[in-house]
Amino acid sequence: MKIAILGFGVVGSGAFEVLEGAGYEVKRVLDIRPHEELGDKLTSNYDDILNDNEISVVAEAIGGLEPAHTFVVKALKAKKHVVSSNKHLICTYYEELHALAMENGVTIRFTSSAGGGIPWLYNLRRSARCDEINKIMGIMNGTTNFILDAMISDGSDFDEVLKEAQRLGYAEANPSADIDGLDTARKTAISSSIAFNTIIKEENVDIFSLRFIKKCDIDYITTRLGMTVRYLGFGVKGEGGISAFVEPTCLPKNALESNVTKNNNMISLFGRDVGRLSFFGQGAGKYPTGSSLAQDVIDIVNGSCELEFAPCDIKVDNSACQRRYYIRTSANVNYDFFDKLEVIDSNKYIITKNITVSEMHRVANEIRALDENAFFAGIEE
Amino acid sequence: MKIAILGFGVVGSGAFEVLEGAGYEVKRVLDIRPHEELGDKLTSNYDDILNDNEISVVAEAIGGLEPAHTFVVKALKAKKHVVSSNKHLICTYYEELHALAMENGVTIRFTSSAGGGIPWLYNLRRSARCDEINKIMGIMNGTTNFILDAMISDGSDFDEVLKEAQRLGYAEANPSADIDGLDTARKTAISSSIAFNTIIKEENVDIFSLRFIKKCDIDYITTRLGMTVRYLGFGVKGEGGISAFVEPTCLPKNALESNVTKNNNMISLFGRDVGRLSFFGQGAGKYPTGSSLAQDVIDIVNGSCELEFAPCDIKVDNSACQRRYYIRTSANVNYDFFDKLEVIDSNKYIITKNITVSEMHRVANEIRALDENAFFAGIEE
Numbered sequence: 055m056k057i058a059i060l061g062f063g064v065v066g067s068g069a070f071e072v073l074e075g076a077g078y079e080v081k082r083v084l085d086i087r088p089h090e091e092l093g094d095k096l097t098s099n100y101d102d103i104l105n106d107n108e109i110s111v112v113a114e115a116i117g118g119l120e121p122a123h124t125f126v127v128k129a130l131k132a133k134k135h136v137v138s139s140n141k142h143l144i145c146t147y148y149e150e151l152h153a154l155a156m157e158n159g160v161t162i163r164f165t166s167s168a169g170g171g172i173p174w175l176y177n178l179r180r181s182a183r184c185d186e187i188n189k190i191m192g193i194m195n196g197t198t199n200f201i202l203d204a205m206i207s208d209g210s211d212f213d214e215v216l217k218e219a220q221r222l223g224y225a226e227a228n229p230s231a232d233i234d235g236l237d238t239a240r241k242t243a244i245s246s247s248i249a250f251n252t253i254i255k256e257e258n259v260d261i262f263s264l265r266f267i268k269k270c271d272i273d274y275i276t277t278r279l280g281m282t283v284r285y286l287g288f289g290v291k292g293e294g295g296i297s298a299f300v301e302p303t304c305l306p307k308n309a310l311e312s313n314v315t316k317n318n319n320m321i322s323l324f325g326r327d328v329g330r331l332s333f334f335g336q337g338a339g340k341y342p343t344g345s346s347l348a349q350d351v352i353d354i355v356n357g358s359c360e361l362e363f364a365p366c367d368i369k370v371d372n373s374a375c376q377r378r379y380y381i382r383t384s385a386n387v388n389y390d391f392f393d394k395l396e397v398i399d400s401n402k403y404i405i406t407k408n409i410t411v412s413e414m415h416r417v418a419n420e421i422r423a424l425d426e427n428a429f430f431a432g433i434e435e
Numbered sequence: 436m437k438i439a440i441l442g443f444g445v446v447g448s449g450a451f452e453v454l455e456g457a458g459y460e461v462k463r464v465l466d467i468r469p470h471e472e473l474g475d476k477l478t479s480n481y482d483d484i485l486n487d488n489e490i491s492v493v494a495e496a497i498g499g500l501e502p503a504h505t506f507v508v509k510a511l512k513a514k515k516h517v518v519s520s521n522k523h524l525i526c527t528y529y530e531e532l533h534a535l536a537m538e539n540g541v542t543i544r545f546t547s548s549a550g551g552g553i554p555w556l557y558n559l560r561r562s563a564r565c566d567e568i569n570k571i572m573g574i575m576n577g578t579t580n581f582i583l584d585a586m587i588s589d590g591s592d593f594d595e596v597l598k599e600a601q602r603l604g605y606a607e608a609n610p611s612a613d614i615d616g617l618d619t620a621r622k623t624a625i626s627s628s629i630a631f632n633t634i635i636k637e638e639n640v641d642i643f644s645l646r647f648i649k650k651c652d653i654d655y656i657t658t659r660l661g662m663t664v665r666y667l668g669f670g671v672k673g674e675g676g677i678s679a680f681v682e683p684t685c686l687p688k689n690a691l692e693s694n695v696t697k698n699n700n701m702i703s704l705f706g707r708d709v710g711r712l713s714f715f716g717q718g719a720g721k722y723p724t725g726s727s728l729a730q731d732v733i734d735i736v737n738g739s740c741e742l743e744f745a746p747c748d749i750k751v752d753n754s755a756c757q758r759r760y761y762i763r764t765s766a767n768v769n770y771d772f773f774d775k776l777e778v779i780d781s782n783k784y785i786i787t788k789n790i791t792v793s794e795m796h797r798v799a800n801e802i803r804a805l806d807e808n809a810f811f812a813g814i815e816e
Contacts, residue, residue, distance in 0.1 A: 184459075
């Protein structure tokens with residue numbers, strides 16, 4: 055059983071080194087850039103891989119939707135197993151790719167698409183086989199955790215920490231996917247789809263951006279509430295359906311997540327039988343994510359090819375989950391679900407009563423129309 | 436592929452419910468006690484299982500060395516896969532049972548023998564396939580973590596918290612295996628054997644008991660050192676060999692372990708490629724441990740049967756690892772590796788320079804001969 059890797063960037067080259075180092079032969083690598091160290095293994099023609107009957111596992115590390123989607127579909131149709139680290143691809147085509155894999159009697163695995171080096175999705179799937187998962191929750195984005203940790207430790211404000219993160223390579227020149235939550239939302243959608251055996255798309259995930267957080271929020275949350283704050287994705291199973299959302303979240307200082315520093319990740323599942331299981335590690339990087347991609351490949355080479363995919367018809371409904379919220383705004387607002395309102399330096403610091411996630415996100419849009427800098431955070435007790 | 440469970444106690448009955456609930460048929464259960472709810476599945480005669488060719492996986496949840504050892508050996512020789520939650524058995528017969536499994540072309544798995552519901556050993560083995568594990572470390576015993584957490588939160592002393600733990604069922608009437616470290620030492624030995632691909636026995640693990648800790652130690656460690664304390668097992672790969680030890684350990688307050696409260700467990704591996712991976716969950720209990728046993732069974736039923744077992748010849752040597760130590764004693768002692776010595780209320784509070792684990796345990800015996808209540812803790816910076 056021989057292996058091909060598509061894309062020889064950070065993750066692809068990491069996976070290549072891990073696989074070869076562990077004695078697994080990577081027969082071909084697809085890349086349009088020259089890589090002399092790859093010698094004859096390198097090709098820029100995908101047909102060299104597709105038509106090679108010795109290659110039975112294709113590891114996709116190109117990223118983005120195209121040409122990754124076309125390549126993966128072709129691989130599955132050619133009855134080759136597929137492994138991918140591409141959260142955008144998996145989140146968008148979860149249903150199609152699973153169905154195609156089933157149809158062709160092969161496996162598709164994508165542990166490295168969420169949580170980087172953490173075997174999160176792998177263990178989530180393993181737990182979901184025989185347990186009932188009631189909730190998933192986690193720090194799934196290293197950039198935003200680096201920013202929050204630095205703001206809390208150093209007392210710095212958002213903009214300066216973001217610049218520092220960009221300087222260190224922890225944040226991109228255009229940081230929107232991280233700080234506005236799309237990255238976490240995609241990982242939340244994939245995780246929730248596995249946890250609850252259904253199809254959750256990124257557009258089903260309600261998002262509060264992190265970019266509006268200020269030093270005054272950190273001060274209020276840490277000092278007045280005695281809590282800390284992290285940027286978390288949630289999938290929650292309720293009687294009315296599945297809630298999926300990404301929100302800055304106030305947590306007790308002794309919560310596990312409160313001691314997750316720097317750009318690390320921690321993701322948890324809550325099972326009927328097993329209780330809470332949490333997984334901590336590096337959420338990105340050449341060797342962490344590369345080794346996670348490699349592990350999925352090795353599982354397949356070792357004969358682990360579970361094929362079940364029969365998503366149930368459970369709907370996404372963010373009115374199925376209630377929580378309290380922290381709001382900071384300069385606008386004049388007054389809602390009957392406010393529990394506590396404190397005015398400091400022209401800012402209103404508000405703690406709500408329990409309110410549904412969907413209602414809070416609707417109201418937040420009203421408030422943001424009056425105050426474009428308003429900040430919203432859920433409260434995880 | 437049908438399943439038999441040996442022992443219908445807490446873990447065995449938990450695994451039974453999890454397996455049947457997930458649609459996996461448990462054909463027979465071995466127990467000498469009556470269990471009407473099991474009907475015809477129950478037998479007290481092991482031959483009913485051994486001679487049943489339909490049964491190809493035997494899950495052992497009897498505990499202790501005999502008859503568990505005899506039963507497991509017979510199952511392997513009958514070419515049945517074996518799953519076990521029995522740390523005493525696995526720790527004692529690791530080499531024999533692996534070799535027997537290899538010889539008979541079957542698998543032996545024992546994820547639930549350390550970490551309860553946490554898929555720790557499972558993921559450790561998966562990581563070790565293609566990564567180099569440099570260290571494992573963890574809270575592997577819920578009783579001692581419950582005691583330390585309560586001492587730190589409530590300011591109570593050891594004896595009263597132990598009594599409370601016994602009242603709540605978190606500690607046994609004879610708590611020695613937990614508080615004197617044997618339970619953690621066995622889990623450390625099994626974990627280190629997998630991590631470093633070698634054979635580590637419980638007698639290779641140096642242990643400092645937790646039973647000598649007092650309120651004054653908690654006060655000194657939390658207030659004067661600004662740290663917290665947990666009871667940890669360690670396996671460390673050094674140039675000279677593997678160090679394996681169990682010690683009360685001072686940790687920074689922002690360490691992940693410092694927020695592991697109550698009777699929870701957290702165990703970590705440090706890999707060359709993946710960096711630090713930590714796993715948190717319930718370390719004991721009917722459904723957590725039962726589901727972990729069930730998961731190993733399901734892996735085998737699903738065709739995941741890795742057979743490699745070729746331990747390398749790497750020696751155990753606790754002089755291969757250095758750390759600093761905290762010592763509290765009333766004896767008059769003076770060693771040149773002391774870095775700081777403070778006398779409060781006739782107690783000497785000592786911080787050492789870096790010293791090898793083996794040297795510290797040798798010296799600790801000298802000190803304990805003078806002061807039977809002396810307390811020793813490693814310092815994890």
